[in-house]
Amino acid sequence: MRRPTVVQPMEPVSPMRWSRYPINTMKDTPAEAELVSHRLMLRAGLIRRLAAGIYTWTTLGLLTLRKVEAIVREEMDRAGAFEVLMPAVQPAELWQESGRWGEYGPELLRLQDRHERDFVIGPTHEEVITDFVRRDLQSYRQLPVNFYQIQTKFRDEIRPRFGVMRGREFIMKDAYSFHLDEASMAAGYAAMRDAYTRMFTRMGLDFRAVRADSGAIGGSASEEFQVLADSGEDAIVFSDGDAYAANLEMAEAVAPAAPRAAPAAALERVATPQVRTIAALTAFLNVPAAQCAKTLLVEAADGGVVALVLRGDHELNAVKAQKLAAVASPLRLASAEAVLAASGAEPGFVGPVGLKCPVIADRSAVVMADFTCGANAHDTHLTGVNWGRDLPEPQVADIRNVVEGDASPTGTGRLSIMRGIEVGHIFQLGRKYSEAMNCAVLDEAGRSTTLLMGCYGIGVTRVVAAAIEQNHDDRGIIWPEPIAPFQVVLVPINPAKSQRVRETADRLYDEFTRAGIEVLLDDRDARPGAKFAVAELLGIPHRIVVGDRGLDAGKLEYRHRRATESEELAVDDALAFIRSRLAPR
RNA sequence: CGGGGUGUAGCUCAGCCUGGUAGAGCACUACGUUCGGGACGUAGGAGUCGCAGGUUCAAAUCCUGUCACCCCGACCA
Structure with missing residues (x-):
C-alpha cells in the first residue's frame, strides 16, 4: 500500500483531512521562546514570527483565533453594541486635536505619506471613533450607543516578548460607548462588564475582574479582566473576606491598626x-x-x-x-x-x-x-x-505595594496576591476625548451637550496565548472546547494496512461532519505514537481511535485530552457518545 | 534606552579559542523494512556561515563597523 498520493487540484478534497491540511509541528522548541504558551504556539504551528513582536497566524492558529473573535462578537452584539471597522492608518491631525500626538511617546508608530503628511498606525481608536460620532450623531435621541470593532493594532512596544502575548501588532476588540449623562455611562460600563464576564466564561477561562489604574487612556472607573496564571505579568490582589480584587498598582495599603509607640530609644x-x-x-x-x-x-x-x-x-x-x-x-x-x-x-x-x-x-x-x-x-x-x-x-x-497578609481596604479579610494576564480592560472615560474633540449633541432642551464616553478593550490575540498559559501540560495544549481548533480528532491506526479501519474512520468522519461537529481526521500514514503525540500537542479536546484491535469487538477508543485512560465505545454509538461529551454550544 | 547574550540548512545546535574541504540531529524527497505512544536503514535535496569593510596566499574562524534577534530592568489589550 502506498502513502496517500497528492490529490490533483481538480479533485474535491475535504478540508479537514490531516494529509491535506497545513499543519506543521515541531519537536524542537525554537530558542526564542521563553513562555509555555509561546513555545507551544510555535511547536503546534499556530503562529510564525516575521519580525520582533509581529506574527503570521497559520490556518490552524486562525481556527482558534476566529473562535475567540466569534464569542466576542456574539456577546458584544448581545449587549447591543454595533460593529464597525475603522482604519488602521490615522491622520496625525486627530491625535494633535486630542493632545495625544505629544503625549503618547515612542510607542506610537508614526509615518508620513508621499506628501509628507503625518499619520499614525493606530494603537487604539478613541480619536477616530470620536470623530466618527461627532460627524454622524446629531441628536440625544440616538444615545446611548456603543460601537465596536475587531481590528489589528500596532504599538511599538519597548520590549515585545512572549510571542503573541506581548506583540507589537495584535488584534484587539475595542468598543466605545457614548452617553448623555453619568448614569447612562455607568449603565453602559456595567453592560460591558457583564458582556466580558460572559465572554471569558464561555471561553472556559479562569479569570477575575479587578480594579485598575486607568493609566494613559485616562478617565475614572476602570477594571481589568485578568486570566489567572503564574506566568502573568501583573500582580493582582484579593481579599479573603469579601469580593475585593484590585491590580497591585491600585490596591490600597491601609494604615496599620496599632498607633505609633512612644519613643523609647535615644537618637x-x-x-x-x-x-x-x-x-x-x-x-x-x-x-x-x-x-x-x-x-x-x-x-x-x-x-x-x-x-x-x-x-x-x-x-x-x-x-x-x-x-x-x-x-x-x-x-x-x-x-x-x-x-x-x-x-x-x-x-x-x-x-x-x-x-x-x-x-x-x-x-x-x-x-x-x-x-x-x-x-x-x-x-x-x-x-x-x-x-x-x-x-x-x-x-x-499610601505609596507602597500591599503585601501578602495586609488588611483588606474594605475592612474585612486579609489580602493575598496572585499573578494574572490582562486580557480585557474597561474604562469610564468621561469627557476626556469628547471635550478635546468637541463631540456634542443637542439635548432635549436644545442645548449642546458634550458626550460622556466609555471604552472597552479585549486583547483577542492575547486571549489565545492566555488560554494556553492556563491550559496545558507537558505534552502540549489542552484547549477549552469552545476555542479548540477542532472538537474531535479521529485517529485511525495503520489505515494503510486495514481497509476496515480506513472505512470506519471515513464513515465516522462523514457522520460527524454532517452532524456539524468539527473533526480532524488523521489520515496520515504515520505511526500511532506519532499521531497521538501530535494530537496531544495540538490540544484537541476529544480523541477517537479506530484500530483493528477494537474493531474486532465493534469498539472504538475514546479519550479526553485531560484524561489519562481511554474508554471503549461501540462503533454504532460514536456520534451519540461524542454529542453527549461535547459542551452545549 | 541601559546591562547581558546570540546570529552557521526550515528547526535545535556543533565548528570559531589554535585561519586551509561547511557539519550533526530533527524536518523534507525516494526506496525498503517497520507499525498502539514522536521507528530504522540506504540514497538524496537543501546553507551568499546576518551584512559591509579590513588583515591574510587563504576568513564561518582574527579585527572594525553595522543590522537583526533573544534575555534582565522602566510601559500596556
Whole structure:
C-alpha cells in the first residue's frame, strides 16, 4: 500500500483531512521562546514570527483565533453594541486635536505619506471613533450607543516578548460607548462588564475582574479582566473576606491598626561603612527590615526633589506615588547629583532627618518608632529615630505595594496576591476625548451637550496565548472546547494496512461532519505514537481511535485530552457518545 | 534606552579559542523494512556561515563597523 498520493487540484478534497491540511509541528522548541504558551504556539504551528513582536497566524492558529473573535462578537452584539471597522492608518491631525500626538511617546508608530503628511498606525481608536460620532450623531435621541470593532493594532512596544502575548501588532476588540449623562455611562460600563464576564466564561477561562489604574487612556472607573496564571505579568490582589480584587498598582495599603509607640530609644549615629541597602543594614546592625526606614529621593513636580519614606520591608508603588501632587509624573528617581545636593550623602545613606526637601511617608512608615535610617552622611546611619521628636511629622500617603497578609481596604479579610494576564480592560472615560474633540449633541432642551464616553478593550490575540498559559501540560495544549481548533480528532491506526479501519474512520468522519461537529481526521500514514503525540500537542479536546484491535469487538477508543485512560465505545454509538461529551454550544 | 547574550540548512545546535574541504540531529524527497505512544536503514535535496569593510596566499574562524534577534530592568489589550 502506498502513502496517500497528492490529490490533483481538480479533485474535491475535504478540508479537514490531516494529509491535506497545513499543519506543521515541531519537536524542537525554537530558542526564542521563553513562555509555555509561546513555545507551544510555535511547536503546534499556530503562529510564525516575521519580525520582533509581529506574527503570521497559520490556518490552524486562525481556527482558534476566529473562535475567540466569534464569542466576542456574539456577546458584544448581545449587549447591543454595533460593529464597525475603522482604519488602521490615522491622520496625525486627530491625535494633535486630542493632545495625544505629544503625549503618547515612542510607542506610537508614526509615518508620513508621499506628501509628507503625518499619520499614525493606530494603537487604539478613541480619536477616530470620536470623530466618527461627532460627524454622524446629531441628536440625544440616538444615545446611548456603543460601537465596536475587531481590528489589528500596532504599538511599538519597548520590549515585545512572549510571542503573541506581548506583540507589537495584535488584534484587539475595542468598543466605545457614548452617553448623555453619568448614569447612562455607568449603565453602559456595567453592560460591558457583564458582556466580558460572559465572554471569558464561555471561553472556559479562569479569570477575575479587578480594579485598575486607568493609566494613559485616562478617565475614572476602570477594571481589568485578568486570566489567572503564574506566568502573568501583573500582580493582582484579593481579599479573603469579601469580593475585593484590585491590580497591585491600585490596591490600597491601609494604615496599620496599632498607633505609633512612644519613643523609647535615644537618637544615635552609627558608623555603617559600605552599608547601602536595607538588606546590608539589617545584617550589619542586626535589626529587622521593618524597623528600618527606606528613603527614596524622586523628582518633584516643581523640578526639585521629594523624599518618599517607606518601611524597609516595603516596596514603593510608582503608580500611587506619581499621583501625588508634589511628585513628578511619570515617576523618576532623582539623579545621584540631586541626591547629594539635597541630602549631603550619596544614595544608600539618605534618611528623612534634616533633609532639605519635602518628606512624604507611607502610612506604615509614619507609625514606626525608634527606627533606623540613613544619616545623610557618608557611611553613617541613625538609630532610635522618632517622628515628631527628631524630625518634623511628615506628610502621610499610601505609596507602597500591599503585601501578602495586609488588611483588606474594605475592612474585612486579609489580602493575598496572585499573578494574572490582562486580557480585557474597561474604562469610564468621561469627557476626556469628547471635550478635546468637541463631540456634542443637542439635548432635549436644545442645548449642546458634550458626550460622556466609555471604552472597552479585549486583547483577542492575547486571549489565545492566555488560554494556553492556563491550559496545558507537558505534552502540549489542552484547549477549552469552545476555542479548540477542532472538537474531535479521529485517529485511525495503520489505515494503510486495514481497509476496515480506513472505512470506519471515513464513515465516522462523514457522520460527524454532517452532524456539524468539527473533526480532524488523521489520515496520515504515520505511526500511532506519532499521531497521538501530535494530537496531544495540538490540544484537541476529544480523541477517537479506530484500530483493528477494537474493531474486532465493534469498539472504538475514546479519550479526553485531560484524561489519562481511554474508554471503549461501540462503533454504532460514536456520534451519540461524542454529542453527549461535547459542551452545549 | 541601559546591562547581558546570540546570529552557521526550515528547526535545535556543533565548528570559531589554535585561519586551509561547511557539519550533526530533527524536518523534507525516494526506496525498503517497520507499525498502539514522536521507528530504522540506504540514497538524496537543501546553507551568499546576518551584512559591509579590513588583515591574510587563504576568513564561518582574527579585527572594525553595522543590522537583526533573544534575555534582565522602566510601559500596556
